[in-house]
Amino acid sequence: MNNNTLSKLTLIVLAVIFSGTNLPAAARQQPVIIPVAGNSWKKDNSVRIYFSLSKPAKSRISLDIVPNGDAEIVIKAGKQLRTLKVSGKAPQLIDAGTFQFEHSGYTTIELTEKSGNLGVPRAVHLNDLPAEVQTNYVKDNQDNRFYWGRRGPSVHLNYQLPETLVKQDISWFYNEITVPQGKDPVGSYFMANGFGEGYFGIQVNSKSERRVLFSIWSPFHTDDPSAIPDDQKILMLKKGENVHAGEFGDEGSGGQSFLVYPWTAGKRYAFLTSAAPDQATNSTIYTSYFKPADAEWMLIASFRRPQTQTYLTKLHSFLENFDPEMGDQTRKAVYSNQWIRDKSGNWIPLNKAKFTGDDIAKRAYRIDYAGGLSKTGFFLQNGGFFSPGVPLNEIFTVPFNAVHPPEIDFSLLP
Numbered sequence: 001m002n003n004n005t006l007s008k009l010t011l012i013v014l015a016v017i018f019s020g021t022n023l024p025a026a027a028r029q030q031p032v033i034i035p036v037a038g039n040s041w042k043k044d045n046s047v048r049i050y051f052s053l054s055k056p057a058k059s060r061i062s063l064d065i066v067p068n069g070d071a072e073i074v075i076k077a078g079k080q081l082r083t084l085k086v087s088g089k090a091p092q093l094i095d096a097g098t099f100q101f102e103h104s105g106y107t108t109i110e111l112t113e114k115s116g117n118l119g120v121p122r123a124v125h126l127n128d129l130p131a132e133v134q135t136n137y138v139k140d141n142q143d144n145r146f147y148w149g150r151r152g153p154s155v156h157l158n159y160q161l162p163e164t165l166v167k168q169d170i171s172w173f174y175n176e177i178t179v180p181q182g183k184d185p186v187g188s189y190f191m192a193n194g195f196g197e198g199y200f201g202i203q204v205n206s207k208s209e210r211r212v213l214f215s216i217w218s219p220f221h222t223d224d225p226s227a228i229p230d231d232q233k234i235l236m237l238k239k240g241e242n243v244h245a246g247e248f249g250d251e252g253s254g255g256q257s258f259l260v261y262p263w264t265a266g267k268r269y270a271f272l273t274s275a276a277p278d279q280a281t282n283s284t285i286y287t288s289y290f291k292p293a294d295a296e297w298m299l300i301a302s303f304r305r306p307q308t309q310t311y312l313t314k315l316h317s318f319l320e321n322f323d324p325e326m327g328d329q330t331r332k333a334v335y336s337n338q339w340i341r342d343k344s345g346n347w348i349p350l351n352k353a354k355f356t357g358d359d360i361a362k363r364a365y366r367i368d369y370a371g372g373l374s375k376t377g378f379f380l381q382n383g384g385f386f387s388p389g390v391p392l393n394e395i396f397t398v399p400f401n402a403v404h405p406p407e408i409d410f411s412l413l414p
Contacts, residue, residue, distance in 0.1 A: 071116025187323025330384025
């Protein structure tokens, strides 16, 4: 056998060794360690862990778990299932074998008790992934990101004012929301009228209760409403029938009002908010009204914010989930027919919005978010681990149609 033949055989052997999951070290990633605490939801005797892959891939999976005695655990990844045996109560790393993920986008690893107790799964390790495969998941708990990650990415529409209006004073903001049927899980907040000092929209608070919510932040920055000095508290001036009024905290603090109201998916609702600076008291009065398509305008509340002299600014809408146990569900809303009215009484349509997201979205810890144009306006969507999403920071424009400003007799508003 000559040297050329030996060289060819050597190359063939090396090709076999480096094929499949035996990739050269430079072509493999370090193990991808997915924390269970920030990426999983439990149902009955199973835990489902979510993550995203940029392309189909094969991976050898290890399970970091603290067992609770002898047990058998079924691991499902892709379309494959295997049974693992665990024992003792000491932390251990169990090799579950190699699994094929056949699709890009979001996928799951599911752990189910077959016998005994599942124990405490702490992380799943994806080993030997090709270097070019990108993964998305909640990577760390800095700044409580496991909590925010399980809530899911919040997304926003930041309405762009015509250049000629930037310096004009906006007294009123009008918007409409339609939530598609089946896209209104518990924990959803469909916020219609957001501005520099507050927000106004509809929530799903439980299976039996829904609310119309209007809140104003105090100029005193704190998460504890009891810490707000008296001269910086939000003052309730008036409220509608059956509207509850109080304070809120945790995400800033201020005055809050809500109406328990059985709004339903598939129907259109209108939102109207005003801001009126009061120079005599160095304050601004904010008032919001709510209108079902088949009813009259209802007053939600009117608040006075001290140490504030402004009209409406930073107009936006957002979509969020405030229940981390519902972060695996998809929610969606259509935002349409946005109008502003300046202090001289002129109505101006808003037809351009920038699509943005929160910290979880910006970091791509969760990428199950979307926004853009619908048949009747803009839309926002998040949660539920759908693929693909829509990139952040795009600006969308609704074509101007033969639309007219909302017909509102302001003298008849309650």
